[in-house]
Amino acid sequence: MVNGAPAGGPTTGGRRQRETAMSGWFRLTLGLLAVVVGAVWTVQGLGYVEGSVMTGQRIWAILGPALVLVGLALLWLGIRARSQR
Known part of the structure; x- marks a missing residue:
């Protein structure tokens, strides 16, 4: 701990939030793609x-x-990962 900051530094929490947000977008994108492709496969x-x-x-x-x-x-x-930001 330096000057009251945690050992990981002041940006550790911000980095974790960005990683969670990015994984949220990634999951949303993959999920939407899977739903569309799955629907096309079904009707075919x-x-x-x-x-x-x-x-x-x-x-x-x-x-x-x-x-x-x-x-x-x-x-x-x-959606859950995005809402936990």
Whole structure:
């Protein structure tokens, strides 16, 4: 401790807040991307989007909603990280 400042220095708390904010944005971005891609995979797997190798393939109708759920979890974590600033 120097002059009443913690050993990590006066900027340690600020750096931690920036890292939390950045990880929040990163999670939000990945979450949104996962939701969009998962939704596209779902409609392709169900046969609503034509002209793709994935059209009408049951596996994409299963993986799509799973990816949407992962994306929603990432969105929730990102919002939570952003609100803790």
